[in-house]
Amino acid sequence: MAQAGKGRLNYRCPSCFMRDLDIDMFYDAEKEEFYCIRCQYCGSEEDVLKKNEMVRFRYRAMGKRFRFEEMDG
Numbered sequence: 001m002a003q004a005g006k007g008r009l010n011y012r013c014p015s016c017f018m019r020d021l022d023i024d025m026f027y028d029a030e031k032e033e034f035y036c037i038r039c040q041y042c043g044s045e046e047d048v049l050k051k052n053e054m055v056r057f058r059y060r061a062m063g064k065r066f067r068f069e070e071m072d073g
């Protein structure tokens with residue numbers, strides 16, 4: 001059932017998404033990894049999902065005014 005190229009699952013690239021680009025990733029069935037043709041990001045499905053969550057969190061947090069330097073205490 002596995003096939004190369006665009007699979008049944010469409011994940012956007014978290015790395016590109018962080019830069020406001022909505023890029024669909026391709027699936028490498030051999031390595032069982034998703035990869036982005038634009039920024040060379042690649043990772044497992046789990047990694048992609050986790051990073052996409054992080055990006056979403058980042059975007060939500062953007063409304064608040066904090067900076068990373070300030071978080072060190």
Ligand SMILES: [Zn+2]
Nearest residue numbers: 013016036039
């Ligand atoms: Zn990318």
